[in-house]
Amino acid sequence: MTTLYGYFRSSAAYRVRIALNLKGLDHDQIPVNLVKGEQRGDDHLMRNPQGLVPSLVLDDSAVVNQSLAICEYLDEVHPEPALLPVNALERARVRALAQSVACEIHPLNNLRVLKYLVREMGADEAAKLAWYHHWIAEGFTALEAMLSNDPSSGDLCHGDTPTLADICLVPQVYNAERFECDLSAYPTIQRIAANCRTLPAFQKAAPQAQADAS
Amino acid sequence: MTTLYGYFRSSAAYRVRIALNLKGLDHDQIPVNLVKGEQRGDDHLMRNPQGLVPSLVLDDSAVVNQSLAICEYLDEVHPEPALLPVNALERARVRALAQSVACEIHPLNNLRVLKYLVREMGADEAAKLAWYHHWIAEGFTALEAMLSNDPSSGDLCHGDTPTLADICLVPQVYNAERFECDLSAYPTIQRIAANCRTLPAFQKAAPQAQADAS
Structure with a gap:
C-alpha cells in the first residue's frame, strides 16, 4: 500500500493529501509529529534526508519527496483526472x-x-x-x-x-x-x-x- | 524573439539562462536591476505581478513566470536535450x-x-x-x-x-x-x-x- 508520511498541519502534506484524494488513490497515512521533532528522527531521515514532510512511500518501498514532485509524479503515473492542462x-x-x-x-x-x-x-x-x-x-x-x-x-x-x-x-x-x-x-x-x-x-x-x- | 527579463545575480534568472543555453535557444536578454528596484516598476509588474525575475516573454508576447515553470515549459516545447529523465x-x-x-x-x-x-x-x-x-x-x-x-x-x-x-x-x-x-x-x-x-x-x-x- 502506498503510504503518506505527513502531519495534519503541514501545508506541503496537505497538498499531497488533496492530490491523492483527487486521483482516488487508496493509501495509508502515518503521522510524523513536527512539533515533537519526529521529522529529525533516524527513521524519517532515512526516508527524507531533508527532515521534512511529506514523503510518499510506494508499494515497492521507493520514496518520493517534495510535495510538488510528488503531485507531478502522481499525475504522470495516474493521469486521470489531470492536475495540469494539456497545453x-x-x-x-x-x-x-x-x-x-x-x-x-x-x-x-x-x-x-x-x-x-x-x-x-x-x-x-x-x-x-x-x-x-x-x-x-x-x-x-x-x-x-x-x-x-x-x-x-x-x-x-x-x-x-x-x-x-x-x-x-x-x-x-x-x-x-x-x-x-x-x-x-x-x-x-x-x-x-x-x-x-x-x-x-x-x-x-x-x-x-x-x-x-x- | 524570445526575451528573458532577468538580473545577472538572480539565482532564478541564472537557472533559466542555463536552460535556454542547454536547449540552444536564441533569445534576447533585458536586465531588470533588482538593486535599483526596477522589478517594482509598472512595466515589470505588468509582466510579472510578483515583482520578481525571471520572466520569459515569447515571440507572441505570452509571458511565462517562475523559473521552474519556465524550465519545464522549455522542456515540453523543445524536448531535446531533455532536462528530465523519461521514467x-x-x-x-x-x-x-x-x-x-x-x-x-x-x-x-x-x-x-x-x-x-x-x-x-x-x-x-x-x-x-x-x-x-x-x-x-x-x-x-x-x-x-x-x-x-x-x-x-x-x-x-x-x-x-x-x-x-x-x-x-x-x-x-x-x-x-x-x-x-x-x-x-x-x-x-x-x-x-x-x-x-x-x-x-x-x-x-x-x-x-x-x-x-x-
Missing part, C-alpha cells in the same frame, strides 16, 4: 501559480523558519506575526493579480477543475486564516478557495479531518 | 532535488528577505550572515545526503547529463560562495558543480558573463 503554456501558468505559493510564500512561513526567528534572532510574538503577515500580503497581492487579471481563471485557479494551483492555494489559505491574516483584499483567492472547499477531495484532506489533528 | 520515478527524483534548492534554500536567502531582516527586524550584518549560512547548511546537508546516498547520481546530479537539478544546484553554489559559506562538508555538491561548470551552457549563463554584471 504547454497553460501548464506553465498552473505551475507558476503553484510555485508562487510553494517557492515564494510557504518557505518563509513554515515552522522551522518561525522557530529560527524566535530562537536565534530574538523575535517576539509581534515580530513573528508581522513577518508572517508580511509574506502572506506580498504573496497574496501578487497571486490575486495573477488570478484576477487572467481570463483563464474560472471557478478554480485555472478553469473549473482542480489543478496543481488549487492544491497549493487551499493549504496556504488555511495557514493564513490560522495566523489571522486579513484576506479581504484578495476576493479572487477567497472565492476560489471557497469553491475548492466544496469538493470532497479537499474536505477529506483538511487538517481538522486528519487522525493526528489535535 | 516517472526518476523525474520525481530530479524534481525533488531541484525543489530542495528552489523551495527550501533559495526562498529564504534572496535579496528581499535579507532586506526585511535588516530593515524590519534590525538584524545586523553578523545576524544576516548567520541566517544565510544557516539555511545553506540545512539545505546543503540534506542535498549532500540525497546525492551521495543514491547510485543514480553520476558526474552530475542525475546520471551524466544536465537536468533540472543541476540547473538549480549551480546558481545556489554560486550564491553560497558569494556569501563565503564553507562548503567543505559537501564534497558531492562541489564535485557536481565543478563538473557542470566545465560545460559551455553553464559558463555562458554565469553571472559574471552577463552584460549587466557589475
Whole structure:
C-alpha cells in the first residue's frame, strides 16, 4: 500500500493529501509529529534526508519527496483526472501559480523558519506575526493579480477543475486564516478557495479531518 | 524573439539562462536591476505581478513566470536535450532535488528577505550572515545526503547529463560562495558543480558573463 508520511498541519502534506484524494488513490497515512521533532528522527531521515514532510512511500518501498514532485509524479503515473492542462503554456501558468505559493510564500512561513526567528534572532510574538503577515500580503497581492487579471481563471485557479494551483492555494489559505491574516483584499483567492472547499477531495484532506489533528 | 527579463545575480534568472543555453535557444536578454528596484516598476509588474525575475516573454508576447515553470515549459516545447529523465520515478527524483534548492534554500536567502531582516527586524550584518549560512547548511546537508546516498547520481546530479537539478544546484553554489559559506562538508555538491561548470551552457549563463554584471 502506498503510504503518506505527513502531519495534519503541514501545508506541503496537505497538498499531497488533496492530490491523492483527487486521483482516488487508496493509501495509508502515518503521522510524523513536527512539533515533537519526529521529522529529525533516524527513521524519517532515512526516508527524507531533508527532515521534512511529506514523503510518499510506494508499494515497492521507493520514496518520493517534495510535495510538488510528488503531485507531478502522481499525475504522470495516474493521469486521470489531470492536475495540469494539456497545453504547454497553460501548464506553465498552473505551475507558476503553484510555485508562487510553494517557492515564494510557504518557505518563509513554515515552522522551522518561525522557530529560527524566535530562537536565534530574538523575535517576539509581534515580530513573528508581522513577518508572517508580511509574506502572506506580498504573496497574496501578487497571486490575486495573477488570478484576477487572467481570463483563464474560472471557478478554480485555472478553469473549473482542480489543478496543481488549487492544491497549493487551499493549504496556504488555511495557514493564513490560522495566523489571522486579513484576506479581504484578495476576493479572487477567497472565492476560489471557497469553491475548492466544496469538493470532497479537499474536505477529506483538511487538517481538522486528519487522525493526528489535535 | 524570445526575451528573458532577468538580473545577472538572480539565482532564478541564472537557472533559466542555463536552460535556454542547454536547449540552444536564441533569445534576447533585458536586465531588470533588482538593486535599483526596477522589478517594482509598472512595466515589470505588468509582466510579472510578483515583482520578481525571471520572466520569459515569447515571440507572441505570452509571458511565462517562475523559473521552474519556465524550465519545464522549455522542456515540453523543445524536448531535446531533455532536462528530465523519461521514467516517472526518476523525474520525481530530479524534481525533488531541484525543489530542495528552489523551495527550501533559495526562498529564504534572496535579496528581499535579507532586506526585511535588516530593515524590519534590525538584524545586523553578523545576524544576516548567520541566517544565510544557516539555511545553506540545512539545505546543503540534506542535498549532500540525497546525492551521495543514491547510485543514480553520476558526474552530475542525475546520471551524466544536465537536468533540472543541476540547473538549480549551480546558481545556489554560486550564491553560497558569494556569501563565503564553507562548503567543505559537501564534497558531492562541489564535485557536481565543478563538473557542470566545465560545460559551455553553464559558463555562458554565469553571472559574471552577463552584460549587466557589475
